[in-house]
Each structure stands twice: as structure tokens, then as C-alpha cells.
Amino acid sequence: MRPARSWLSLAVTPLQWLVDLPSRMAGEVSDLVIDRRILLTDNAQLRADALVLERRVQQVAALTAENIRLRELLSGRDRIREEVMLAELIGVNPDPFQHQVILNRGAEDGVHEGQPVLDAGGIMGQVVRTTHYTCRVMMITDARHALPVEVNRNGLRSILLGQGDLNEMVLDHVATTADIREGDLLVTSGMGGRFPRGYPVARVASVVRDPGRPFTIVTARPTARLDKSRHLLLVDMPDTRKAESAAAVTADIRKIQVTEPGDGQ
Amino acid sequence: MGNSRSGGGGLIITATFLCSFVLSQLPLPRVMDWARPEWVALVLIFWVLMLPHRVGMGTAFLVGIILDLIKGSVLGLSALSLVTIAYVTHLLHRRILMYPLFQQGFLVLVLIGINQLIFHWMQMAVGMTGNNALFLLPSVVSALFWPWIYIVLNGIRQLFRIQ
Numbered sequence: 001m002r003p004a005r006s007w008l009s010l011a012v013t014p015l016q017w018l019v020d021l022p023s024r025m026a027g028e029v030s031d032l033v034i035d036r037r038i039l040l041t042d043n044a045q046l047r048a049d050a051l052v053l054e055r056r057v058q059q060v061a062a063l064t065a066e067n068i069r070l071r072e073l074l075s076g077r078d079r080i081r082e083e084v085m086l087a088e089l090i091g092v093n094p095d096p097f098q099h100q101v102i103l104n105r106g107a108e109d110g111v112h113e114g115q116p117v118l119d120a121g122g123i124m125g126q127v128v129r130t131t132h133y134t135c136r137v138m139m140i141t142d143a144r145h146a147l148p149v150e151v152n153r154n155g156l157r158s159i160l161l162g163q164g165d166l167n168e169m170v171l172d173h174v175a176t177t178a179d180i181r182e183g184d185l186l187v188t189s190g191m192g193g194r195f196p197r198g199y200p201v202a203r204v205a206s207v208v209r210d211p212g213r214p215f216t217i218v219t220a221r222p223t224a225r226l227d228k229s230r231h232l233l234l235v236d237m238p239d240t241r242k243a244e245s246a247a248a249v250t251a252d253i254r255k256i257q258v259t260e261p262g263d264g265q
Numbered sequence: 266m267g268n269s270r271s272g273g274g275g276l277i278i279t280a281t282f283l284c285s286f287v288l289s290q291l292p293l294p295r296v297m298d299w300a301r302p303e304w305v306a307l308v309l310i311f312w313v314l315m316l317p318h319r320v321g322m323g324t325a326f327l328v329g330i331i332l333d334l335i336k337g338s339v340l341g342l343s344a345l346s347l348v349t350i351a352y353v354t355h356l357l358h359r360r361i362l363m364y365p366l367f368q369q370g371f372l373v374l375v376l377i378g379i380n381q382l383i384f385h386w387m388q389m390a391v392g393m394t395g396n397n398a399l400f401l402l403p404s405v406v407s408a409l410f411w412p413w414i415y416i417v418l419n420g421i422r423q424l425f426r427i428q
Binding site for chain 2: 005008009011012015016018019023091092093094095096097098100102129136144227
């Protein structure tokens with residue numbers, strides 16, 4: 001049934017492009033008539049951002065190298081770098097019961113079901129259906145979505161459930177004694193094996209400890225801009241098949257580390 | 266019936282359905298999330314009313330399957346609900362055409378309501394969740410849109426002499 005559906009969907013793909021056309025054209029027109037001054041300020045802002053990010057990358061390279069060394073000491077498995085693919089949003093499911101978006105990458109580009117989707121803010125969702133040239137992504141706020149997370153501060157694990165509300169999600173079964181506070185960052189724990197570990201997902205918005213209830217009620221707000229992002233990243237989860245490339249990554253990072261000025265070890 | 270322009274009429278009918286597909290997918294402001302008119306069902310009701318000998322349950326089924334592909338819902342859900350309302354419309358088309366436009370609006374309200382109910386019941390049956398009665402709102406909005414849809418489509422119908 002799946003392949004049949006994929007072939008049939010091929011027929012409606014042009015329709016989806018057609019729906020997206022007005023907003024894409026509006027974007028192009030505003031690109032054409034944009035003010036030179038705005039471009040200059042944008043440019044300056046981006047340069048500044050790039051500088052900040054580059055500095056962070058330098059730090060991260062050093063930390064990654066250190067991390068790998070420590071893991072080697074513990075003879076643990078290396079973490080493998082994930083590969084990403086850029087995708088653009090071309091449609092939104094109009095059914096308000098379902099939080100789904102359609103992206104312009106499909107099976108032909110190597111997208112597969114269950115693939116995690118990110119934006120600049122964090123995890124957005126996962127691919128639930130692919131056709132040849134498009135794919136359908138279920139967002140983390142969909143009422144049917146659940147995602148294993150941990151509190152970044154202390155590693156407390158839980159499961160984050162979508163509620164069908166773009167701005168609110170709930171943590172499932174948090175013990176009344178659990179150490180969790182408002183403002184805590186929730187990151188993916190990688191427990192389900194579907195999402196890569198350590199990406200931000202949501203920030204705790206409220207913690208209600210009601211003695212009449214068996215569990216603490218914890219709500220969280222997604223860090224990704226679920227209803228605003230147009231450019232998204234499809235992450236290819238590393239699996240055991242790619243384990244051999246881990247060594248190459250290690251060597252790669254060592255090289256960076258050698259060029260690092262403040263390297264004392 | 267069966268005049269020389271019926272082929273051209275088929276093209277026009279297809280074009281109106283295409284427009285309704287595009288409209289049904291068009292992004293709307295967040296407040297309109299729950300109040301999106303059911304364009305495809307409206308266009309279907311119009312053509313079944315006007316051309317009951319040409320547009321019927323077969324067309325409704327085909328249109329429903331395409332709508333399912335676009336929506337990403339389980340294949341056949343929209344087809345089922347659209348075939349049902351096409352059947353009811355077909356059954357009542359003589360009577361509905363006698364009513365003034367605003368009174369027709371009330372019947373459209375009921376028809377789209379049936380459409381929404383069937384679609385959402387079946388959605389629940391296949392595991393979608395949703396505890397919100399707002400899914401019936403599109404029937405009200407569609408009923409309000411009906412007179413204009415009728416006037417525009419009837420204009421098109423008369424312009425191309427589709428019978």
C-alpha cells in the first residue's frame with residue numbers, strides 16, 4: 001500500500017508546489033525590491049553573528065577532541081557526527097488536529113521515515129511519510145507525538161508529549177521529588193534511537209507540585225520555531241553501519257585540535 | 266445534455282475542482298485554523314446540484330481520493346464522506362434548487378456537517394486524537410460562503426454554457 005500511495009502522491013506533488021507558489025513569489029519580489037540600507041545592516045549583523053559562531057565552533061572543536069579522548073580512556077563508543085540535509089517547507093497540513101508540514105525533499109533525496117527534523121532552535125519533528133519528491137513531517141507538538149528527553153542540567157530522563165498545542169507540551173510521569181525547575185532546558189536523550197542525542201527540544205514553562213496528584217505536572221515550550229521556520233534540517237542518524245567512519249572523524253578533530261592555539265595537552 | 270460543448274464543460278469542472286484543492290491547502294492566519302471553509306465539498310455540492318446527470322458519486326469518490334492524497338489522511342476517508350454528501354445532495358437536488366439561496370445555505374450547513382462528522386469519526390477510528398468540537402465550525406463558515414460560491418460558479422457555468 002505504501003509504494004502505491006507514494007506513486008499516487010506523485011500526481012498531487014505539482015498541486016503542493018502550486019499552493020506554495022504565491023508565498024515563494026512574494027518572497028522573491030521582496031528580495032528584488034529590498035532597500036540597500038537594509039541589506040547593509042543585515043550584512044553587518046550576519047558578519048557579527050558569524051564571528052560569534054566561529055568562536056564557539058573553535059571551543060566546540062577543543063571540547064569534542066577532549067570528549068573523544070576521555071571516551072577512549074573509558075573505552076566507550078565514540079559519538080558519530082550526524083549528516084544533515086537542508087530542506088524547505090512547502091506546505092502545512094490545514095487540519096488543526098494534526099501538526100504536520102510538508103518539505104521539498106523526498107525519497108529520491110534519501111529521506112526516510114523516522115528521520116529527525118531540526119531548525120535553528122532545536123528539534124522540530126520527524127518524517128512520517130515520504131513520497132518521491134516531498135516528505136511529511138509530524139511536529140513534536142502533535143497530539144500523537146512522544147519524544148524521550150533529559151533535563152540538560154542534571155540528566156533527569158522523561159518523555160515529552162505533544163498536546164496538539166504549538167506552544168505547550170507536557171512531561172510524562174515526573175516524580176514529585178524530581179529535581180526540575182522552571183527554565184530548565186530539555187534536550188533529546190537519544191533513548192528511543194530515533195533522535196540524535198543532545199539537541200535542545202523545549203524549555204520548562206511551569207512546574208506544579210500538587211500533593212493530591214501522584215505526579216508533578218510539568219509543561220514545556222518548544223525551543224524550535226515550529227510555526228515560523230521555513231528552512232529546516234533533515235538529520236541522518238548515524239547507525240552501526242557508519243561506525244567505521246568514527247575513526248576518520250576522530251582523526252579529523254585531532255587535526256583541528258593541533259591547529260588550536262591554546263592547546264596545552 | 267450531451268451537447269457539443271460537454272467536453273469543454275468537463276475541463277471547466279476539473280478546473281474548479283483544482284482551484285478548490287489549492288484553496289483547501291492555502292495557508293491561512295492562525296485564527297482561521299478552525300474556520301476554514303470546506304472548498305472541495307462546496308464545489309462538489311454545487312456541481313451535483315447543477316449537473317446531477319454528470320457529476321455524482323463517482324466524481325465524489327475520485328475527488329475524495331485526490332483530497333486524501335493531498336491531506337495525507339488515510340486513503341478513502343474523504344472519499345467516504347464526500348460520496349455520502351454527494352448521495353444526499355443527489356437525492357434532494359430537485360428540492361434544494363427550489364429554495365432561495367440563504368435557505369440553501371442551511372442545507373449546506375447540514376451537508377458539510379455530515380461531511381465533517383464522518384471524516385472525524387473515521388479519523389478517530391484510525392487513531393487520530395482530538396477532543397475538540399470545533400471541527401464542526403467549517404460547516405457554519407461554508408454555509409456562510411455558499412451564496413457567493415453559488416453565484417460565482419453559476420456565472421462560470423452560464424459563461425461556458427455547461428449543461
